[in-house]
Amino acid sequence: MAETTYDWDRPEGILAALNDTPLPELRRRAAVVTDLAAVIPLYVSASPSYRLGNATRYACNDSGGSSNTLYVTDDGRALLLGLSRDSELHVGRENNGRDFANLRDLYRGVPEDLMRYAGDRTDAYENLTVTDRETGASLLLVSGACWFDGEQWHFARGLLDLCAAEGLNPAFEAGLVPDEYLLGHEFTLENFFEEYIGPGVLSDEEWAESVALARPVFERYPQP
Template sequence: MSNATWDALTATPLPEVRRRAAVMDELAEVAPVEVSGARRLAWNDRGGQSAVWYFTEDGRVLLLTFDHESDLNLYAEEDFALQESFYDGVPESLVALVRDRPENYESLNLTDSATGRTIHYAGGVFWYDGTRWHVSDGLAEHCRREGADLFVESGFDYCLRAYRFGQDFAPEPS
């Protein structure tokens, strides 16, 4: 799997990824949030696209992307089971950061009508294990099955464009 933005993200040291996420969070005027062992940083374009980062204390990361115009907008479909399948392959300790949690501007919840459990919606689910980045197995499988361009339909390309991975990124948080 190759994509210029993905390749650039995976080549960027984690402290720099975190710095860029903090800068973009501040520029988007999103308050950072502490979530059970993780710090949530987010960006949104105020038009339905977002990138949400969960940086854990042990050096792992959960990244959710969303493009409201994408075929992977499962919030519009209200398909809880499919949305939950996008998290397949992600360690449960990372998924726990977005399961049965309050929703927020960047991350609304989908609810399982049978159990009442919730999970944050995301067109893209990516994670860092402390050594390398991964695309969630469930998202990758769904895109293969549907013939969808994973990086476009997940919102990954659009949502991470402003982070300028692989390019100069000069702004500093104030």
């Protein structure tokens, strides 16, 4: 995969980055980050992956209120959710009907069979939910939702409409791009340390130790 520069300030740039990354490769990156977070210091934490229905769930968080969650289905589709603590679309957790209705509208356009994952009630750090008091239904609290139909990625129609109505930029508000996935860059052991960890963060000894711990993780998930 060649190095590519995307316009992260526009939703089209985010979609281009996702569409240029085959889903098996995106899943590999999510799995690598999940396992790396358990053995070396990263800028994010990650919950263990788990199965939910016909999908595998991966998630990472910054321990400060922002997170990304990815559900990859067995039939080659996906749901990517973002929660940014700084987003104007953060509806809060008042657990009242208005908040639930607003959140459900943000998800509008996501196929119903993928919406089952948006109702994930598994006990995990990233799984904050908003509940409808009348029906008992719950949805994961998000500021952005994006889904893959097997060929192309799409922003949730409700997210785009809400941003248009409020004069907001969905590329900023959705919180959908996990930096640690290095979209647009090669995802190798060496490149991960150069592009994501960065120079000067670790001492030479810490760098060498972290690379040694990370190497088996990358070997466990070879590029498809």
